[in-house]
Amino acid sequence: MDTEDAGVNGQFDVMTLGCPSRLIMQRLGDKWTPLVFLALKDGPRRFSHIRDGIGGVTPKVLTQTLRTLERDGLLKRTIYPEVPPRVEYELTALGGSVLGPLEVLSQWSQSHAASIMRARDDYDELHDAQ
Amino acid sequence: MDTEDAGVNGQFDVMTLGCPSRLIMQRLGDKWTPLVFLALKDGPRRFSHIRDGIGGVTPKVLTQTLRTLERDGLLKRTIYPEVPPRVEYELTALGGSVLGPLEVLSQWSQSHAASIMRARDDYDELHDAQ
């Protein structure tokens, strides 16, 4: 039997223009979101730790990403009123439930990077030759 | 089918700036890629069928997406020299191996869309409250 979510979970369908579920999927797949999830997979982490763990993020973009994920209930932000200030981020239960799939995707990417680059070269050689 | 892919996850690391695996993961997560995969999950499909199945794609963007995926060896494009012209797209074995994870993501998005929107409202109420 085909278990269509559309029936069970209501009216959400990523194939439909403007459907919230599509926007959410796009969030999950955007440039930095998966990397933030990976950075938080082992528990709460500080801002600077996340920043250092993700090669190439600027503070501004990291902040934006973290805020969006917090707003969506995927991670929790805790401020410790100390000097110097300390802020920790950690995945919520909801956020934790996507971690698995995102890890699968990252590992797939790492595992198949070589063959994809090879496919790319083959394609370019055929279509772009000289 | 060769197994030259990095069996270990040591060679490629998505956390590293400029690593090809990161670019590949970003490709998988871009605006239209997952939707194309979903449109092709049941076998070969024609251009117009894919276009009609994905709400809001323009031909230009769809073509771009399909070309990129073809170049990366994730799908195959077959031209049938008929009148009228017929072109079919289908996932390769490599492409088929990411379909599962992408479906998981889309279903997760559909299943949790409601609670995420609710989390969003809660957040806005707390932080935007006047």
Add this chain to the structure above:
DNA sequence: CGGCATCCTAGTTGATACTG
């Protein structure tokens, strides 16, 4: 330390129209 505010650019997307 952990952010905002600003400005700016570069790549992406979209609307529209046209073609093999």
Add this chain to the structure above:
DNA sequence: CAGTATCAACTAGGATGCCG
């Protein structure tokens, strides 16, 4: 039918500098 071409627009992302 299955695209391509062109132009316009948008916006994510980066550089820089200041603040609690």
